Amino acid sequence: MKKTCYLSMILVATIFLSCAEKPQSTSDVVNKTILSRRSIRKYKNLKVSKEMLDVIIKSGINAPSAKNNQPWEVRVISTPGLLEKIKATGGNFYDAPVLIVIANDTANPYGEFDCGLLSQNIMLSAESFNLGTCALGGVARAINNNTADAEAIRAELGFSPGYKTILGIALGHKDEFPEAKSRDTSKVKFID
Ligand SMILES: Cc1cc2nc3c(=O)[nH]c(=O)nc-3n(C[C@H](O)[C@H](O)[C@H](O)COP(=O)(O)O)c2cc1C
Numbered sequence: 568m569k570k571t572c573y574l575s576m577i578l579v580a581t582i583f584l585s586c587a588e589k590p591q592s593t594s595d596v597v598n599k600t601i602l603s604r605r606s607i608r609k610y611k612n613l614k615v616s617k618e619m620l621d622v623i624i625k626s627g628i629n630a631p632s633a634k635n636n637q638p639w640e641v642r643v644i645s646t647p648g649l650l651e652k653i654k655a656t657g658g659n660f661y662d663a664p665v666l667i668v669i670a671n672d673t674a675n676p677y678g679e680f681d682c683g684l685l686s687q688n689i690m691l692s693a694e695s696f697n698l699g700t701c702a703l704g705g706v707a708r709a710i711n712n713n714t715a716d717a718e719a720i721r722a723e724l725g726f727s728p729g730y731k732t733i734l735g736i737a738l739g740h741k742d743e744f745p746e747a748k749s750r751d752t753s754k755v756k757f758i759d
Pocket residue numbers: 604605606607608701702703704705706734747748
């Protein structure tokens with residue numbers, strides 16, 4: 568009897584502690600996701616499911632933007648034909664199975680900034696599925712080139728007038744696990 572009572576007390580205490588810890592562990596998941604994200608430059612030859620892509624894009628466009636103007640347009644490309652054309656113009660996306668191309672409204676003073684927030688949301692959402700990403704300024708430069716091939720790619724992407732490609736994001740199943748690069752903590756000062 569005494570033993571049963573003792574065990575019940577342990578059970579109640581365990582349930583109480585696991586409930587009490589929940590809020591802390593939820594925020595911990597976000598921090599762990601942020602800290603585990605790395606630029607991935609090697610991908611498995613595996614498709615990314617449409618369900619995951621839908622969640623990733625939903626998270627992307629949930630980013631804040633000045634006056635909620637959402638000054639972005641996004642293309643999620645997984646067709647080998649278009650990917651091949653982008654690669655041929657010099658846009659290196661490390662043969663990821665998915666390339667996301669983001670264009671900003673050049674007339675919006677916060678356009679680039681807001682696209683940065685959208686991009687980071689996309690990369691962190693992908694990381695939460697353990698998918699790899701890499702932000703790609705080089706892809707944007709290749710797409711914006713003044714060549715007939717780049718112009719044909721821009722026509723296929725079909726961004727609205729006034730929008731210009733600002734960033735590519737490679738996305739796929741990771742085939743490498745690089746160490747974190749160092750960060751300069753001296754750039755931050757606490758004034759208290
Ligand atoms: C705006 C931007 C453009 C980038 N362009 C490229 C690129 O063209 N090619 C590439 O391999 N990595 C590119 N990167 C990835 C950076 O090199 C990488 O984020 C940085 O070295 C820090 O490493 P980490 O992402 O693993 O923390 C870019 C990152 C940002 C934010």
